[in-house]
Amino acid sequence: MVFSSIDVVVTDGVLLPWNDFETADQSKITAEARQLAENVASVAAVAESYGGSYYYVGVPCQYVFYEDAYPPYLNSRREYTEASIAAVTTALDNAGINFIDMGLTFKSLGWADYLTSAIDNHFSIYGAYLTYLAIMEQINEDTGLDLTIMGDGDGEITELPNQYLGSRTRKLFNLWQNGETLSILTPTVSVPFTRTDNGVQAEPTVYSMPSSQWDTVLYWLYMGGDVASTVIDTGREELPSILIYGDSFTNAVECIMYYGFNTMYSLDMRHYKGMSLGGFINEYQPDIVVCIRDYQAIISTDYNGKNADWVQ
Secondary structure, three states, rough: OOOEEOOEEOOOOOOOEEEOOOOOOOHHHHHHHHHHHHHHHHHHHHHHOOOOOEEEEEOHHHHOOOOOOOOOOOOOHHHHHHHHHHHHHHHHOOOOEEEEEEEHHHOOOOOHHHHHOOOOOOOOOHHHHHHHHHHHHHHHHHOOOOOOOOOOOOEEEEEOOOOEOEEEEHHHHOOOOOOOOEEEEEEEOOOOOEEEEEHHHHHHHEEOOOOOOOOEEOHHOOOOOOOOOOEEEEEOOOOEEEEEEEEEOHHHHHHHHHHHHOEEEEEEOOOOOOOOOHHHHHHHOOEEEEEEHHHOOOOOOOHHOOOOOOOO
């Protein structure tokens, strides 16, 4: 069974986004990828000016995991996805940017269902953990920082009993249910920290936990959603600092990433208005700067894809 309601494609096992019909314009995609790489290079240059390291990370969104779930008469964006990833890989390589393509990892695992969601655009905590792992391993390989990585036995995954309302089930007024839940990953040995959101002291937690097992949960479970700016300080001055910026795909990764750093800054330039991204990096000088963007936005030059000098 396949039908479309609002902008949701309903199948027997997964709710997918409606993708308008399109022809992948290779020359347009290549030009957009080159502009994105130019913008990213300007951000990386700020970090590198004081000895920092920069990484651009691409993560597949839901429709990439479930390309084969679309019937042949609907657009899975397969052609666009392949063209845009090829173009951005080349453009970033030509610009000398460290690019981590998580699609390669997820593909090697057969696009396993447990890495993503059947009812929402985002990856699961398992997909977020693999993304965290790839970033940390690449940093250690490139920099020799020998950062502590949360591996087997260092963290515990807990599945919440609460009903999960993904973005697509909400659009269907929760009339389509599949029993999907969300999980959290916490260190076996707690790492105390303080947290500020938008310059205001916040609860020292990375999860917005429900008050009871009967409450529904949203993807905002992770970091409380799309906060403009967050600072997590673990008080371990001997460790380096990191800035993560990007769209909502950063949230679940941030819930794990703070574990290996003294300070973790996070920005979402769709909402942050304090200063330019380059100005922020120059002022706080994080040792590592990471941008995480999903495949749908990976060559977009809006907001988190703009250059170092852009200010809202």
